[in-house]
């Protein structure tokens with residue numbers, strides 16, 4: 170039994186509330202982690218919003234970092250005292266996992282949204298609220314790291330050097346790798362091709378920095394906030410456009426040689442922005458949805474148009490990355506002065522959690538990071 174403080178969601182539209190909980194002992198495939206920090210990602214808020222179904226009360230948080238306190242009997246990749254960054258979970262057994270395509274895991278949904286702790290134990294609570302004994306569900310993305318301590322499934326753990334700045338790199342576990350992977354793993358554009366990125370949250374900046382890293386000559390970024398466009402402009406964007414502009418699609422065509430971009434990465438999750446992305450690419454161009462509006466939204470274009478323009482569209486989860494390889498790769502880029510995550514993030518103590526959420530919602534901070542130490 171481990172005492173922890175965790176941000177609990179008690180139901181749909183209920184606010185996050187810090188509560189004392191008692192965590193179970195780790196199962197054989199789990200790691201008990203003392204959390205240093207956890208980035209806030211848009212997806213965390215889809216649980217209190219009821220957009221993704223969840224048992225309540227529950228904990229979320231899926232960009233955690235920290236130190237291993239103890240490990241279950243079957244855990245091989247880390248030991249007590251190791252520094253870790255936390256990312257998404259996968260089963261390790263299915264055909265996709267065996268091919269190293271762990272983000273395509275057959276059980277991605279169950280393992281990341283379904284609160285599955287262990288294949289034989291399935292979904293089950295991770296502990297109880299101190300006082301009334303109500304069971305608490307954790308294991309969101311294999312972790313639920315908006316807490317002082319959490320039980321993490323081994324597949325979510327990425328061991329990093331003990332010298333790692335665990336607050337700075339916590340957000341590499343989801344948003345940044347999801348955007349970066351769309352460019353580095355999926356599109357792999359050539360330098361003389363053109364790319365447009367819609368939405369400059371952490372996901373969009375991940376895609377943008379990846380395009381800068383590849384030396385793409387024309388990098389167009391689109392957002393509703395001038396402050397984000399200005400930041401991207403200072404970091405290598407060649408063209409910046411407001412998403413509210415009536416001439417947006419025409420402006421992107423003009424910026425990309427009159428034909429439209431070779432690639433578009435949609436990082437807002439807004440269907441009408443996906444429509445603009447579709448119109449912004451040239452014939453034969455490719456559009457990727459990283460932004461996710463949640464279940465029940467159809468793509469805003471028709472098959473006839475798709476066939477006659479030879480355009481293609483796909484979705485992508487977690488950048489098709491294998492976190493133990495991809496996250497250290499991004500950290501190396503950071504060491505070379507690329508992926509300047511510090512320019513979009515701000516660290517808040519636990520006591521300022523509500524302010525962090527408010528600043529994120531107002532668009533004042535792109536990536537709030539909650540510090541538990």
Ligand SMILES: NC(=O)c1ccc[n+]([C@@H]2O[C@H](COP(=O)([O-])OP(=O)(O)OC[C@H]3O[C@@H](n4cnc5c(N)ncnc54)[C@H](O)[C@@H]3O)[C@@H](O)[C@H]2O)c1
Nearest residue numbers: 211347368369370371372392393412438459460461486487
């Ligand atoms: N596919 C994945 O694996 C994955 C991983 C993480 C996040 N996501 C999803 O990616 C999306 C982005 O996540 P985030 O954390 O970067 O979110 P965010 O809210 O921080 O960023 C979204 C950005 O889009 C901009 N925007 C909103 N409407 C716009 C419009 N009409 N035109 C132009 N820009 C507009 C906002 O100003 C903001 O800068 C969310 O839908 C999230 O759920 C997907």
Ligand SMILES: [Zn+2]
Nearest residue numbers: 260263266274
């Ligand atoms: Zn799998």
Ligand SMILES: [Zn+2]
Nearest residue numbers: 210212343344
């Ligand atoms: Zn996320």
